[in-house]
Amino acid sequence: MKRLQLSKAAEVIKVKAETGKRIIKSMPLWRQHNALVTAHFLLAKQVAHLYAQTGLVDPLTPKEQARLTQAHSLLNGVKTIRAHGEQMERDVADGIMVDRNAGWDEP
Numbered sequence: 001m002k003r004l005q006l007s008k009a010a011e012v013i014k015v016k017a018e019t020g021k022r023i024i025k026s027m028p029l030w031r032q033h034n035a036l037v038t039a040h041f042l043l044a045k046q047v048a049h050l051y052a053q054t055g056l057v058d059p060l061t062p063k064e065q066a067r068l069t070q071a072h073s074l075l076n077g078v079k080t081i082r083a084h085g086e087q088m089e090r091d092v093a094d095g096i097m098v099d100r101n102a103g104w105d106e107p
Contacts, residue, residue: 034082037075044072080105 027035051058060068081104088098 037078040075 050056058065084103084105088100088103091098
């Protein structure tokens with residue numbers, strides 16, 4: 001019985017590894033991250049709009065709001081870095097020489 005359980009556990013590990021490999025192949029981690037960040041900002045915009053339209057009170061505690069504000073700040077920093085990188089990519093595609101070490105406004 002123990003041998004069968006170990007065999008099943010080993011097979012589950014192999015299935016998880018294959019699943020992970022296929023997920024990464026179809027959507028690399030950077031693309032997953034970008035999708036999550038985009039979804040976060042769009043959902044936050046929708047919620048803010050709903051609060052404004054309905055007069056609902058934000059249900060977050062002050063501590064939760066502070067954590068959310070900090071998270072937004074960090075994500076906005078990433079958006080700034082990404083925007084600079086995207087501009088550099090466009091410049092390279094247009095044949096413009098870029099200094100990969102210049103212009104980064106990191107948080």
